[in-house]
Amino acid sequence: MTRRDQTLMNVLAITNLYPNNIQPDRGVFNRQQFEWLNRLCGLSVIAPVPWSPKMFGRRDQKVFPRDVVDRETINGIDVYHPRHLVTPKIGRRFYGRWMYEGIKNLAREIHQRKPFDVIFAAWAYPDAYAAMLIGRELKKPYCVQVHGSDINVFTRSASRRKLITETLKQSCAVVAVSSALADKVKSLGVEPGKVHLVFSGINKTLFFKKDKASSKKVLGWDPSLKRIVFIGNLVDVKGVVFLIDAMRQLPEDVHLHILGDGALKTSLMNKSSTWSLDKQITFEGRKPHAKIPDWMNAADVLCLPSLNEGSPNVILESLACGTPVVASRVGGIPELLINEDLGLMATPANVNELAICLNKALEKSWNHQAIADYGLRFDWDDNAKRIHQLLLGSLP
Numbered sequence: 001m002t003r004r005d006q007t008l009m010n011v012l013a014i015t016n017l018y019p020n021n022i023q024p025d026r027g028v029f030n031r032q033q034f035e036w037l038n039r040l041c042g043l044s045v046i047a048p049v050p051w052s053p054k055m056f057g058r059r060d061q062k063v064f065p066r067d068v069v070d071r072e073t074i075n076g077i078d079v080y081h082p083r084h085l086v087t088p089k090i091g092r093r094f095y096g097r098w099m100y101e102g103i104k105n106l107a108r109e110i111h112q113r114k115p116f117d118v119i120f121a122a123w124a125y126p127d128a129y130a131a132m133l134i135g136r137e138l139k140k141p142y143c144v145q146v147h148g149s150d151i152n153v154f155t156r157s158a159s160r161r162k163l164i165t166e167t168l169k170q171s172c173a174v175v176a177v178s179s180a181l182a183d184k185v186k187s188l189g190v191e192p193g194k195v196h197l198v199f200s201g202i203n204k205t206l207f208f209k210k211d212k213a214s215s216k217k218v219l220g221w222d223p224s225l226k227r228i229v230f231i232g233n234l235v236d237v238k239g240v241v242f243l244i245d246a247m248r249q250l251p252e253d254v255h256l257h258i259l260g261d262g263a264l265k266t267s268l269m270n271k272s273s274t275w276s277l278d279k280q281i282t283f284e285g286r287k288p289h290a291k292i293p294d295w296m297n298a299a300d301v302l303c304l305p306s307l308n309e310g311s312p313n314v315i316l317e318s319l320a321c322g323t324p325v326v327a328s329r330v331g332g333i334p335e336l337l338i339n340e341d342l343g344l345m346a347t348p349a350n351v352n353e354l355a356i357c358l359n360k361a362l363e364k365s366w367n368h369q370a371i372a373d374y375g376l377r378f379d380w381d382d383n384a385k386r387i388h389q390l391l392l393g394s395l396p
Contacts, residue, residue, distance in 0.1 A: 095129075125160055243303055
């Protein structure tokens with residue numbers, strides 16, 4: 001196959017961040033991107049599921065490999081869920097090899113049934129490392145998309161940094177979702193001409209501006225209260241503990257709604273109770289992605305106090321709904337909140353500064369239509385077309 005035969009190109013995507021029958025909203029950003037990409041080429045997805053021996057079992061584990069189906073079709077895309085070995089907290093330098101061992105036979109079978117021309121790995125490690133080994137075996141080029149923690153956090157480990165660097169250097173192209181992330185990839189020694197900035201997109205059929213008063217009514221909210229919404233995983237890197245602490249400096253008529261779940265949920269709820277914030281903070285749990293626009297439109301402010309980020313889709317989606325954002329000044333966030341007409345930024349882990357920004361945002365008169373117009377510039381169609389061209393360009 002040549003580059004000219006673009007309508008015939010088949011792509012094998014590999015990523016651990018993708019929905020399955022137990023986690024329908026896992027990796028929603030990848031699902032949306034792949035759905036648009038599938039309109040331009042033939043796409044199959046391997047979304048591996050981690051498996052650990054019983055000796056590593058955790059009592060708080062909510063998703064068990066046995067509950068995830070081996071294969072399913074998600075919005076017209078064939079998605080496969082092979083298992084791969086992980087040993088939590090130890091041996092992470094072996095994860096790439098173990099993922100390869102877990103998916104190599106399936107990759108061969110897919111290639112026999114529907115020969116693919118290029119591999120697209122949407123996570124640097126272990127996903128892209130496994131893609132590199134499969135590409136080497138089947139003599140197929142591969143491209144990598146990096147998202148944030150896979151570079152910002154994983155490269156802090158010398159052993160994993162070496163594996164990630166090897167993987168990215170040997171790829172045909174590296175897609176970074178922010179300039180900050182692209183610069184970090186280049187700092188690893190990856191050839192600059194191989195690194196491409198491609199912003200994420202939004203689903204414009206879901207995320208758009210609605211009347212705020214009506215949206216508050218849909219959720220049954222008291223219109224006299226001001227509302228802050230956090231949406232994300234309850235893990236250390238998201239900085240939710242600093243947001244809860246900042247609530248102690250906000251007026252009593254401000255209510256925080258925390259949408260998400262994770263390992264820190266119990267400890268965060270305990271902190272909220274200890275600090276007598278139960279009447280001001282509600283833990284809403286996870287919500288289906290299709291319901292998130294209701295919360296974003298109803299909120300007065302979306303807050304994302306992360307300690308590091310790539311280019312968070314939740315910010316783009318909030319802006320498309322016309323809702324301003326208060327976030328940490330990290331990663332690619334300054335590339336999205338390009339001025340204070342869109343939102344405000346605080347130093348990460350700085351509770352006082354975060355509280356000041358939230359107070360200011362709640363008092364400010366925002367041009368919600370202008371915010372929405374800016375947010376709607378980010379489009380999955382444009383994103384998919386750029387990815388498609390990069391994949392096409394990797395062919396011999």
